[in-house]
Amino acid sequence: xxxxxxxxxxxxxxxxxxxxxxxxxxxxxxxxxxxxxxxxxxxxxxxxxxxxxxxxxxxxxxxxxxxxxxxxxxxxxxxxxxxxxxxxxxxxxxxxxxxxxxxxxxxxxxxxxxxxxxxxxxx
Amino acid sequence: xxxxxxxxxxxxxxxxxxxxxxxxxxxxxxxxxxxxxxxxxxxxxxxxxxxxxxxxxxxxxxxxxxxxxxxxxxxxxxxxxxxxxxxxxxxxxxxxxxxxxxxxxxxxxxxxxxxxxxxxxxxxxxxxxxxxxxxxxxxxxxxxxxxxxxxxxxxxxxxxx
Numbered sequence: 001x002x003x004x005x006x007x008x009x010x011x012x013x014x015x016x017x018x019x020x021x022x023x024x025x026x027x028x029x030x031x032x033x034x035x036x037x038x039x040x041x042x043x044x045x046x047x048x049x050x051x052x053x054x055x056x057x058x059x060x061x062x063x064x065x066x067x068x069x070x071x072x073x074x075x076x077x078x079x080x081x082x083x084x085x086x087x088x089x090x091x092x093x094x095x096x097x098x099x100x101x102x103x104x105x106x107x108x109x110x111x112x113x114x115x116x117x118x119x120x121x122x123x
Numbered sequence: 124x125x126x127x128x129x130x131x132x133x134x135x136x137x138x139x140x141x142x143x144x145x146x147x148x149x150x151x152x153x154x155x156x157x158x159x160x161x162x163x164x165x166x167x168x169x170x171x172x173x174x175x176x177x178x179x180x181x182x183x184x185x186x187x188x189x190x191x192x193x194x195x196x197x198x199x200x201x202x203x204x205x206x207x208x209x210x211x212x213x214x215x216x217x218x219x220x221x222x223x224x225x226x227x228x229x230x231x232x233x234x235x236x237x238x239x240x241x242x243x244x245x246x247x248x249x250x251x252x253x254x255x256x257x258x259x260x261x262x263x264x265x266x267x268x269x270x271x272x273x274x275x276x277x278x279x280x281x282x283x284x
Contacts, residue, residue: 007255014139084135087144090173092133095148095246097170099131101160102152 005057009076012056017041018049022058022072029069142258146248154214154236154244161185161216161234168193176202187211191218206232214238220250228253 013019021035036046050070053059057076061068131149138145150157160166162185168178175197182192185208192205203223210217214237220230230252237245252258 010137010139010255010258019139084137088133088135091135091146091148093174094170094172095131095133095150097172098160099150101166101170102150102156105156105159105166106152 008056009058012052012058015049015052017046018053021046021049021053021070025059025070025072029071031067031069035070137258142252142255144250144252144258146246146250148246148248149239150244150246151242152244153242154238157236157244157246158211158213158216162211184208185211185216228257 013022017039024030024035032043032047032050035050036043039046050059050061054061058073060071060073062071131151134147136145137143152160160170164180164183164185168180171178171193173195176195177197178193178195180191180193182190182205184190187208187210189208189211190206191208192203194201194203196202205221205223206219206229208216208218209231214235216232216234218232220232221228230250232251233247233249235247237247239245
């Protein structure tokens, strides 16, 4: 996935109704009519949202069936998740180093630390 | 992987409506200790990373209206970063962040230190960048260093304790 497509994915998901549509498609394929039912908007409006999601590669529509149900393209989501996961792991590594530094600071600041108490009992 | 045996996970959120990355992470430390680890240059250089890189602080005034500059070095490669401390207080640090290789880009970083009591603190870190493109490239970049390498460096730090 190139940067442009990633930007399109994020832009497509910037709209709350489109996020809702994606969430519902995650449960199973649905036609535009079915997707439009819970909303107080026209089928045409929902159709436009589907078009944005399709252009971002998030949703596809089968050509064969008369119903032409919308389907979530889970692969695209996996890619986005992986990219964010890499970034998350990097932050996790950084903060585990911070954990170690903080633990050392606490050893220095707390004379009553259990380890120091143990040493005192031995000596 | 820390000394208490518990492992605190990072949670990350890329906001779809504004070019922001939000990170939340708990620590077994007080807000005051976390602020010190972020403002004392010798402590900061030890954990800011990335893995496999040495961080050298070149300029550091962690006070409201102050500034910072450091380089990360590895195998002759050098990456410089600089910014301003907009506000430094007991529970919050607001600063700018620029990578010298992209001098036109600047992120606004806000760190909140939420006291959870019992010597625990929740860090909320928010980075606001110039554009969605910038944010998404940022998310996609980095991570050349492996996870195993990171654990090795952490093990070494823990062994010093």
